Amino acid sequence: MSTTAEAMIDVRVWRGGEEGEYQAFSVPRRDSQTVLDIVTWIQRHADPTLAYRFACRVGVCGSCAMTVNGRPRWTCRTHVSKVIEDGRLEIGPLANLPVIRDLAADMTPFFDKWQKAEGTFVPSRTRHEPLETISPDSAERQAADAAIECINCGVCYAACDTVRWSPEYFGPAALNRAWTLVNDVRDTGNLKRLAAAASSGGCHNCHSHQSCEQLCPKGLNPTASIAGLKRRTMQAYIRGEIS
Amino acid sequence: MSAVRLYVWQRLTALLMVPLIVVHLIVIIYATNRGLSAADILDRTRGSVAWGLFYALFVAAASIHGAIGVRGVAREWLGLRDTALDRLMWIFGVVLVVLGLRAVYAVVAT
Numbered sequence: 001m002s003t004t005a006e007a008m009i010d011v012r013v014w015r016g017g018e019e020g021e022y023q024a025f026s027v028p029r030r031d032s033q034t035v036l037d038i039v040t041w042i043q044r045h046a047d048p049t050l051a052y053r054f055a056c057r058v059g060v061c062g063s064c065a066m067t068v069n070g071r072p073r074w075t076c077r078t079h080v081s082k083v084i085e086d087g088r089l090e091i092g093p094l095a096n097l098p099v100i101r102d103l104a105a106d107m108t109p110f111f112d113k114w115q116k117a118e119g120t121f122v123p124s125r126t127r128h129e130p131l132e133t134i135s136p137d138s139a140e141r142q143a144a145d146a147a148i149e150c151i152n153c154g155v156c157y158a159a160c161d162t163v164r165w166s167p168e169y170f171g172p173a174a175l176n177r178a179w180t181l182v183n184d185v186r187d188t189g190n191l192k193r194l195a196a197a198a199s200s201g202g203c204h205n206c207h208s209h210q211s212c213e214q215l216c217p218k219g220l221n222p223t224a225s226i227a228g229l230k231r232r233t234m235q236a237y238i239r240g241e242i243s
Numbered sequence: 244m245s246a247v248r249l250y251v252w253q254r255l256t257a258l259l260m261v262p263l264i265v266v267h268l269i270v271i272i273y274a275t276n277r278g279l280s281a282a283d284i285l286d287r288t289r290g291s292v293a294w295g296l297f298y299a300l301f302v303a304a305a306s307i308h309g310a311i312g313v314r315g316v317a318r319e320w321l322g323l324r325d326t327a328l329d330r331l332m333w334i335f336g337v338v339l340v341v342l343g344l345r346a347v348y349a350v351v352a353t
Binding site for chain 1: 246247248254
């Protein structure tokens with residue numbers, strides 16, 4: 001990797017909890033540098049007290065999402081060259097979540113809402129029965145597969161205007177998870193799940209702004225999943241299965 | 244009231260209003276192009292059961308649709324709880340129905 005010692009980036013990093021301020025750092029610019037590289041450089045070379053969260057560094061674990069120049073991003077796979085504006089980077093914690101400290105957001109409300117949206121698989125068979133054979137080509141499996149690669153990074157949740165306006169709203173990730181299970185033929189929890197999706201925190205809050213779809217690092221489309229839940233809850237309501 | 248029930252009612256009233264709005268717009272364009280005066284219009288509408296039913300249905304659909312919409316806006320902008328939202332929705336809807344039907348009565352009553 002070639003290094004240009006002279007080239008520096010002006011980086012402003014959030015310090016503190018809910019109350020705090022941005023602190024300026026000057027970080028050396030390098031080739032193929034990611035935003036996570038920048039944060040790590042600051043912690044190792046400028047201020048070891050900087051709090052942030054990461055694990056895999058390769059876009060699998062979903063733990064390093066932060067707000068970069070106003071937009072939520074997975075920082076380990078976000079190249080500085082793609083997001084830098086006028087030679088500056090502003091890095092903060094994910095929006096719509098409580099701040100623990102510096103760049104670490106508290107993900108508790110995010111995962112609590114997965115529970116509220118009935119995002120838990122309810123098996124139709126026990127471990128003593130043979131595995132059910134599922135055709136990958138079936139329409140249900142393809143609908144489930146289209147939404148299943150979520151890594152729980154919280155980018156969609158932080159990007160969602162409706163979450164910001166309605167703290168009760170489950171958000172795109174939880175409803176996207178619910179949609180994969182609605183389409184999973186092995187699951188038996190749909191009635192309870194559709195009732196949750198039709199509750200006051202559920203899918204009908206979505207305005208289809210599609211920020212989740214635009215910013216999802218895995219290229220998923222939670223808006224489409226939520227639209228699917230709207231259809232299925234309406235069908236269940238008309239059949240009298242939910243009220 | 245449950246979110247899915249509100250959703251279904253708002254979509255159904257929207258569907259119902261599509262043809263009603265088209266007819267309403269045609270009426271406006273017709274009356275404007277023909278240069279009809281208020282008296283000319285009242286001549287046509289007074290005693291008309293058809294226009295009375297048409298606009299009464301329009302008022303009902305618009306009131307339900309609008310009241311549910313206002314409930315949604317109030318939920319996000321004012322942060323009200325469900326009971327308060329339902330109350331607001333019913334009050335707003337009833338006010339719209341009363342005002343709308345009063346206007347319908349004014350143009351069809353003989």
